[in-house]
Structure formats: structure tokens, C-alpha cells
Amino acid sequence: LEIPISENSIYFNLGEWIKHNTYAVFDGEKLELKKY
Numbered sequence: 001l002e003i004p005i006s007e008n009s010i011y012f013n014l015g016e017w018i019k020h021n022t023y024a025v026f027d028g029e030k031l032e033l034k035k036y
Contacts, residue, residue: 001013012031014022025032 001015003011003013005011012024014024014033017023021036022033023036025034
């Protein structure tokens, strides 16, 4: 889920991270979903 917050901000809801052990990394160009 991607929600614009302001002109320079976006909120990304990754879903249920406790059960699926995922997090996001943004390098300034792309958002990548990772697992731990």
C-alpha cells in the first residue's frame, strides 16, 4: 500500500511484517522488499 503524505513523502505499508518477516530498503531510486 502506497500513500502520498506530502510532496516529498510517501508512506509504504508493507503488510503483516511480524508473520512474514519482511522490511523495505529504499536507495533513493528503488524500493526493495527484503526478508529476515
